[in-house]
Amino acid sequence: MDDERLARFEAVYRETYGQITAYAVRRCDSPQDAADVVAETFTVAWRRMDELPPGEEATLWLYGVARNVLANHNRFEGRRKARSAELDVRMADLYTDSPESGVEREAIALAFRSLPDNDRELLSLVAWEGLDHQEIATALGMSRNLVRVRLHRARKRFSRALTEAGVHSMPRKRPAPVEETL
Template identity: 55%
Template sequence: MSDERAAAFETLYTGMFHHLLGYATRRCDTPEDAADVVAEIFAVAWRHLDRIPPGEQARLWLYGVARNVLANQRRGATRQRLLPKVLASEVATLYEPSAEDSADLGTVAAIFRGLPDSDRELLSLVAWEGLDPGQIATVLGCSRNAVRIRLHRARRRLAKELASAGIVSDLHSLSGGGVR
């Protein structure tokens, strides 16, 4: 291992660790699963360090790797179902809403979880990861225009569901977007 390679990896790791941990934590059922995802992302990054694009493109490349790692993890979890019921109930209590959380937040969360996976991923990349359509296009491997169209439709579906639940009265505020 060369010192230059190790330094490049360390720079990538320190610059992206918290972003990727946040990304994984918001998409995994447990903090342990999120930690496993991040570890695998960086294992892939180490193996392909010479192929990682420079600068901002490295961040987007890592988000693409993260999506693939999460997809693999979900497939594995579906096949194995190793989590016993006792542990599942203990973990569930860690994520119970506090008394100060409003009923609306629970409803919004349920509506969000009810959206198609592709809509949730697009909306999450914008809201949680702060990516713009061009960056999302790189992560998803599609055109910027396709992202804009999909994002517009995802926002419209979310706005419609929220309005049906009586949470948002102004559909334009969600469906119109604002992200270009």
């Protein structure tokens, strides 16, 4: 039985390590933090192997575990992130192509950070992880319809936050001046 358990864990680990690592890297401030989150995620998976669903559902289950591990991690890192966020934006502005692009990137980042945690998580699962509504529902333990409704609302809130920050999704062209004819 222990050999079967170990073989299953190793198979799941090989199949999902890259996805779970990418998930953690995109949500952590440092590679070390991401490595800690991944290690803790697979530690939980090992301890709870009996609860690990078969097949593709294992990946979604691991996303849910990683999300919980990240929530615990973020509770402790919240203050540090707030202090370093302003410095990170300033450093990014130093290395941008133009001042306008840095300002817009800062505005987008601030708008995104202004969203509730649940909105940021839903938008990230779609944009960064490429999950569809059903996969998100499985990972978060909710219905597909609830995901659809919450994602719609999150997108509206993000759009509103971007508008309030003066960020436009498409550059707007000014109409050509009309010349008067004499």
